[in-house]
Amino acid sequence: MGDPIVCFSKNGVNFMKILFRHFLKLFIFMPCLMMLAGTLASDENHFRVESLPGVVKQGEVYLIRVLGPASVKPIYAEFRGARFPLDLSEPKGAHEGLIGIDMDTPPSTYEMKIAKKDQGRDVPLVQLSLKVEKTDFGKQILTLPSAMVDLDRKTLERVHQEEKRLNGLFHGFREERLWRGAFILPVEGELSGAFGFRRIINGQPRSPHTGIDLRAKEGTPVVASNSGIVVLVEAFFFSGKSVIIDHGQGFYSMYFHLSETLAEEGKKVEKGSLLGRVGSTGRATGPHLHWGIRMNGARVDPLSLLKIRTHPENLFQQ
Numbered sequence: 445m446g447d448p449i450v451c452f453s454k455n456g457v458n459f460m461k462i463l464f465r466h467f468l469k470l471f472i473f474m475p476c477l478m479m480l481a482g483t484l485a486s487d488e489n490h491f492r493v494e495s496l497p498g499v500v501k502q503g504e505v506y507l508i509r510v511l512g513p514a515s516v517k518p519i520y521a522e523f524r525g526a527r528f529p530l531d532l533s534e535p536k537g538a539h540e541g542l543i544g545i546d547m548d549t550p551p552s553t554y555e556m557k558i559a560k561k562d563q564g565r566d567v568p569l570v571q572l573s574l575k576v577e578k579t580d581f582g583k584q585i586l587t588l589p590s591a592m593v594d595l596d597r598k599t600l601e602r603v604h605q606e607e608k609r610l611n612g613l614f615h616g617f618r619e620e621r622l623w624r625g626a627f628i629l630p631v632e633g634e635l636s637g638a639f640g641f642r643r644i645i646n647g648q649p650r651s652p653h654t655g656i657d658l659r660a661k662e663g664t665p666v667v668a669s670n671s672g673i674v675v676l677v678e679a680f681f682f683s684g685k686s687v688i689i690d691h692g693q694g695f696y697s698m699y700f701h702l703s704e705t706l707a708e709e710g711k712k713v714e715k716g717s718l719l720g721r722v723g724s725t726g727r728a729t730g731p732h733l734h735w736g737i738r739m740n741g742a743r744v745d746p747l748s749l750l751k752i753r754t755h756p757e758n759l760f761q762q
């Protein structure tokens with residue numbers, strides 16, 4: 445998988461400024477969000493897509509809102525072979541869900557399908573085209589001690605095993621939606637590493653940064669960004685002491701480089717539950733939290749998930 449995980453803790457920028465900038469962007473694009481992109485599929489099933497921008501960007505999360513008969517369910521959005529469930533939002537009768545665009549989705553125009561499950565069959569309701577635009581993630585040049593980069597055979601084997609385990613986890617799918625309402629920031633900290641950097645370490649191109657780094661003092665509490673089940677508590681070579689939560693419907697959040705873990709595998713956690721404390725375990729150059737999000741395997745920017753709570757008519761607002 446080549447997951448993240450060089451993290452660093454310098455050159456911090458004010459997190460609130462970043463969030464504010466995202467909010468402004470959303471405000472500007474709101475009229476676009478409200479433009480309808482769907483077409484009717486049949487006389488019986490009058491579905492239309494009410495909110496999904498016609499143009500989306502690599503590594504972002506978007507809200508889909510589909511209007512149609514409440515009696516037709518379950519429905520889902522299918523994008524590039526991955527299914528994103530849409531839940532019925534009472535009392536308005538809208539079906540809502542989130543879709544994640546993986547950071548490496550090639551920029552192009554794709555067909556997206558809204559469909560229902562009917563006696564084991566997939567029945568298309570709405571087809572729309574979705575244009576994915578390139579995100580300029582930027583580049584990061586790092587110099588690290590060679591022992592952290594040039595790994596011996598035994599360590600490489602360990603790293604491969606850990607990647608395999610993580611990949612297996614992220615492609616699991618729990619039908620039940622365990623998360624409720626807006627996602628929250630898991631730690632009070634400054635953004636010290638943005639999502640998606642293409643990294644050059646000691647002159648070699650390496651895997652991109654698939655989460656965000658939040659710099660905070662060693663020992664600062666780290667909490668669950670939303671409700672779910674703890675599916676991993678482990679010390680890994682790159683990510684150090686790590687916790688991963690399964691939020692259901694293919695949605696995972698990860699919390700890396702902790703100084704201590706205070707969560708238990710298999711246990712349910714609520715939004716805001718204490719998971720551990722900020723540290724610099726694994727490959728890290730200072731205390732910070734690496735926070736990552738996966739949606740059906742798609743690597744997405746956690747900040748784009750946070751901004752969804754600003755949508756005024758949002759099921760996930762509660």
Ligand SMILES: [Zn+2]
Binds near residue numbers: 452653
């Ligand atoms: Zn990181």
